[in-house]
Amino acid sequence: MKYDGIIAKMMQEVNQYEKKTIVLPEAEDIRILKAAQIVVEHNLAKIILIGNKQEIEEKCKAEGINISYNDIEIVDNMTSDKKSDYDNLLYELRKHKGITLEDAIKLNEDKVYFATMMVKAKDADGVVSGAIHSTSDTLRPALQIIKAQPNVHSVSSFFLMETPKKELGTNGVMLFSDCGLIEFPTVEQLVDIVIESAQSFRSLTEQEPIIALLSYSTKGSAKHEAIDKLHEVLTLLKERNVDFKVDGEFQLDAALIPEVAKLKAPDSEVAGKANVLIFPNLEAGNIGYKMAQRFGDTLAIGPVTQGLNSPVNDLSRGSSVDDIVGTIVVTCLQANNGNINN
Secondary structure (H helix, E strand, O other): OOOOHHHHHHHHHHOOOOOEEEEEOOOOOHHHHHHHHHHHHOOOEEEEEEOOHHHHHHHHHHHOOOOOOOOEEEEOOOOOOOHHHHHHHHHHHHHHHOOOHHHHHHHOOOHHHHHHHHHHOOOOOEEEEOOOOOHHHHHHHHHHHHOEOOOOOOOEEEEEEEOOOOOOOEOOEEEEEOOOOOOOOOHHHHHHHHHHHHHHHHHHHOOOOEEEEEOOOOOOOOOOHHHHHHHHHHHHHHHOOOOOEEEEEEOHHHHHOHHHHHHHOOOOOOOOOOOEEEOOOHHHHHHHHHHHHHHOOOEEEEEEEEOEOOOEEEOOOOOOHHHHHHHHHHHHHHHHOOOOOO
16 A cells, blocks of 8 residues: 555654554454554554454454564463563552552453553553544553653643645644543643644644634634633743744634635734644534544544653544554654654
8 A cells, every 4th residue: 555645754754763663452453453464564663463362363364464473463461471560560550549459450451551551661662542442441541651741731632634735734734632632621731732732743744833723713803711711822822932833813714724814814923824723622623623534535643642751642433544554653753752742
């Protein structure tokens, strides 16, 4: 399979580094197995599948998936000789929260917890999950075990979007945040989301972020406390002397379309040029990215987690094989960069 656009660019960058090891704890899903095959064929990463080896090999054979077992390791979390080590490590990490060793043993019977422990123990570099698990089931272990970086107050998420309409964003590439994690962000959390998203966009695209705070209003066309909240965000960002362009509040068309921007926000450096869109809450963000994906033929990679000490990334349960490949590639880049936000 041939890739182009942002995925091809990121694949080229990943190939410049030593291969990272990415754990996929959902080997029972055929999309995961197909994505693993593609990643190995393109020499992008070493893959660890969590599950019963015989069952996985039988499923691959039945589906015509020819994976190379030189670059794909299968680990059964129920029989692994490292499980007791992970059990003890998890107990030590969480005993201050009241967890017992028996609790740790039980938790590591869960494939996502086990995969997360592999990263914590430095036996792997990142986790990609969520094809059959909820966001909470994927990220709860990460937040408990991997935890946020010291300079990050709120772990958030983003989607890397690529539309065929190259006049939008930066040659069709945009970042949407937060569309997968923080339900109703506070002013302080929105500040974190903006800063983390700027760093993520720079790292993944090697382009400068131009950030728009989205609303149903553009520059005072409506009055509401939700709009006042965005003004507070801008004030705090200015006080921090951030090194990127950010402005708002903007309606979507004012943020992206130059002709609309000239009418609604003629004095803004961001209006009509934005490549990073910050949504006011999870509801708006989730609806927004899915509409772009389904109605606009837009590639959506993510949700990608930003702000963790090591990359653990959540998939949409509606992900395609290409979406999963893209998320694995992003996870490799995060691992290569010591995670995007370091």
